[in-house]
Amino acid sequence: MKIGVVVFPGSNCDHDALYAAEKVLGQEAVAIWHDSTDLRGAEAIILPGGFSYGDYLRTGAIARFSPVMTALQRFARDGNPVLGICNGFQILCESGLLPGALLRNAGLRFACRQVHLRVETTDTIATNACQPGQVLRIPIAHGEGNYFADAGTLERLRREQRVVFRYCDEAGEITPASNPNGSVDNIAGICNEGRNVVGLMPHPERAVEAGLGSADGLPVLRSLLNAPVLSAATRLHTPAQGV
Amino acid sequence: MIFEKTRDMNITPEVIRDHGLTPDEFQKIRKLLGRDPSLTELGIFSVMWSEHCSYKSSRVLLKNLPTEGPYVLQGPGENAGIIDVGEGWACAFKIESHNHPSYVEPFQGATTGVGGILRDVFTMGARPIAIMDSLRFGPLSPFEAGARNTPPETLARNHSIVSGVVAGVAHYGNCFGVPNLGGETVFDPCYSGNPLVNAFALGVARQDQLFFGRASGIGNPVIYVGAKTGRDGIHGATMASEEFSEASEAKRPNVQVGDPFLEKLLLEACLEAMQTGAIVGIQDMGAAGLTSSSCEMGGRAGTGIEMDLDRVPQRESGMTAYEMMLSESQERMLLVAEKGREDEVFAVFRKWGLDAVTVGVVTSDGLLRIKHHGEVVAEIPNTALTDEAPRYHRPQREPARTLAMNPPPGWDSISPEKAFLRMAASPNLASKHWVYEQYDTMVRSNTLEGPGADAGVVRIKGTKRALAMALDGNGRYCRLSPKEGARLAIAEAARNVACTGALPVAATNCLNFGNPEKPEVMWQLAQAIDGLREACAALETPITGGNVSLYNETLGQGIDPTPIVGVVGILTAAEDEEEPRPMSANFRSVGHRVVLLSAASELSPEEALQRLGATEFAATIVGETWGLPPALDLERERSLQTCVRNAIAAGVLESAHDVSDGGLAFCLLESALGRPVERDGSSAGSIGARVNLRGDGSPLLTLFDESASRVVVSCTPEKLSQLQALARPLGVQVMDLGETCSDRLEVSINQKPVLALALTEVQQVWQNALQEALQAEAVAV
Helix, strand or coil: CCCEEEECCCCCHHHHHHHHHHHHHEEEEEEEECCCCCCCCCCEEEECCCHHHHHHCCCCCCCHHCHHHHHHHHHHHHCCCCCECCHHHHHHCCCCCCCCCCCCCCCCCCCEEEEEECCCCCCCCCCCCCCCCCCEEEEEEEECCCEEHHHHHHHHHCCCCCEEEEECCCCCCCHHCCCCCCHHEEEEEEEECCCCCECCCCCCHCCHHHCCCEECCHHHHHHHCCCCCCHHHHHHCCCCCCC | CCCHCCCCCCHHHHHHHHCCCCCCHHHHHHHHCCCCCCHHHHHHHHHHCCHHEEEEECCCHHHCCCCCCCEEEEEEEEECEEEECCCCEEEEEEEEEEEHHHHHHHHHHHHHHCCCCCCHCCCCCCEEEEEEEEEEEEECCCCCCCCCCCCCCHHHHHHHHHHHHHHHHHHHHHHHCCCEEEEEEEEEECCCCCCCCEEEEEEEEEHHCCCCCCCCCCEEEEEEEEECCCCCCCCCCCCCCCCHHHHHHHHHHHHHCCHHHHHHHHHHHHHHHCCCCCEEEECCCCCCCHHHHHHHHHHHCCCEEEEEEHCCCCCCCCHHHHHHHHHHCCEEEEEECCCCCHHHHHHHHHCCCEEEEEEEEEECCEEEEEEEECCEEEEHHEEEEECCCCCCCCCCCCCCCCCCHHHHCCCCCHHHHHHHHHCCCCCCCCHHHHHCCCCCCCCCCCEEEECHHHHEEEEEECEEEEEEEEECCCCHHHHHHHHHHHHHHHHHHHHHHHCCCEEEEEEEEEEECCCCCCCHHHHHHHHHHHHHHHHHHCCCCCEEEEEECCEECCCCCCCCEEEEEEEEEECCCCCCCCCCCCCCCCCCCCCCEEEEEEECCCCHHHHHHHHHCCCCHHHHHHCCCCCCCCCCCHHHHHHHHHHHHHHHHCCCCCEEECCCCHHHHHHHHHHHHCCCCCCCCCCCCCCEEEEEEEECCCCCHHHHHHCCEEEEEECCCCHHHHHHHHHHCCCCEEEEEEEEECCEEEEEECCEEEEEEEEHHHHHHHHHHHHHHHCCCCCCC
């Protein structure tokens, strides 16, 4: 699979995502500059972590206006796999591809450490290679990862089983102590209605080798490879693919 | 402020004094120019001849440091030192202080400290892959060592400095996208008015893609890139070269403002522009901004530079030549490109949305010539600003000793367990996770060991190599003996690196001292440099660069002499492995042997008590400092480090952690709890130890003595004899202390129990102490 990693000015986990896709998953990986109007023929897209446009104003608020986002919107609405990690999740929320918003951490400080996540549904492009209820140990690194959505949205997310990951303890229990940032309902990641767009705050691309402290991010990234590859005709909706 | 009055001002003795220049220095300027300087020229001389830029008090001493070795590709004098890592890779690294700005404005002072050191590294063509920081603050509560009489307003100010500095370091590094691998956070009353913020950065490059700060090639264009120039930071270097007084609050506008997003763009643009092959030389605009970058690049290449300030991108209107030349606006670089290839460089910077403008040209006359509004406003030989800067052999005098040699009566009246728990709750020994969890420690997915370990370790992707690094320093040791303290700093940093299995190969230093015009301070500086010289030579870790920060005094109160050193080592993968695996500091499994490897000197009972006076125990529990720093024999230290590295390479060890602050007791505790544990209620399943120590005299001495050249390791019982065989020829003692066990720390001395604790109990205290101290209201007793 050809995996595209969008690079905004200020993205800083782009190299990590490209490395994971190429060297660890053994796939073809391409960087896509933010002012590109096409997605370079990618079959799956990762929006990486970082501080796009310095995250001045509000996280992800400026990145959503990048030229590449027009192509990405169509790519996502066509049902292609899109994974937003950390800043990528924030951008997906800002651009309306996912509901809700990421507020400042409850502790008001940046937090970087290993956390545990429970896989709440395996019916998404980021969890189809996971076990239901599987507990993953994956690091977080964010200052604004406190997921918030209004009651109606939350109710709908739950009803449609669109909460993909929840913060939990080592045993998989959802507890207040295991919530690192104050996210409502311990939500760490969600998906869209089509289940092809997933955003999460933790960094699976940093947990791909035992030497890095955990390899639990692998099933998340491998899930992308199982995503239904749409026909070239569908993908060709995005202009100027270069295929 | 000086720069507001510069437009039409005569150079009077007051003006000269306000620029921090002595009458003699002014006469030297006149002689070098052969005329009176213009006001702009006076400003340029004042920053380049400031202590911060010229090292005028320390240079004569620094030349004694060893700077060469088999791994050194570039020693002091460039933006950063460079070592040969192997496999065609080079590593650039350096440590630098940002103390004065961090006191005036903690958040911005710290951010720009990190920003500056990162630029020093990537200007060499090296992509930064790790930062660390060494921080010193005043006490947070009156219950800390020596803090009983600290006024509440000082404690409150210390709180805000700690929060601001940590948030600033975090903000810059996190946004820039470089992992912070830890460092040190130390509290002592002498740092109340003088916090120390020493930032270290390390980057890697292919050896054939290194860049230097040299303005070569007559006729080549001089190009300005990055942020626009504003009025911020004018005379920052001069501020960092004087003591603080009550008027220092007014210096807030002298502190620069950092923009890590812009720096990230600058990094990517610079590295990409370097790939074009059109760049001849490059240097960041740090202290003294346009002035230092231009005259230093010209000075190194033996060329001149002519610049037209009208072309400099400006953030504010109506700036004078004086203001532009002295501005310390951040995130700017000056580069020299090959004539005719400017457009290749411009295209890259345009892609990243950054200014890139030709502002001048390399000339053959060796002069720094500055034009503004069509007039020449400064014309100074480059070497007058660099090589000809004053150098002083300032008088030195050993201060009269005021501290006792022996412990006060009743020093041993506390029970070991009570002392241990109180020390575990002291901010100096408690877990620093409150600090380092605010830092992104993993971005770039190279971090093999992060904060909490003996040394940080990052791999170099695509190679069989990793780099280990550690920062160390101990002001209290240096208070008792600056020379011994400096030797101990190098020894500990190198030992930390060796504990990961890496070979320490080079060092960088940041010398934080008081006012060098005081003979006692000058003596301390000379002694410390002498100590560094000895230790770096003995341990074969030459100094490749660094920085000197003097005048760390507020209202006449100076800091303890505080040399901070960073040691870098190379870790190579075993033959049958693809990647290097650093040794961990933490016990790995129950049922392993816990072993003390020691090359510590044998001390008489009397000397042992004197050497206890410099420890955390003495400061925290006894509330006094006496005697001498821990003893250190550099040859024995070297044998110990060789022994540890050999044992790791032979696959004998399961963990290795050096004995330092808090002594053997805290080495054992950290081996059990040091790793950042999940605090989500999960049972971490800690692995503790059940050990018996041998000791003469008070159990407090055995537990908390900080004698150097000791490492606690663990190994499987089967490997113990192999370890002994490795250690014997090196003269390293192998003491089998006991075994690892689950969830408890039990220590006896000569078979008599002295500590028996559940790890969860200590963990609560140790893990939360710093956060609680920061959250507590600062109230005096």
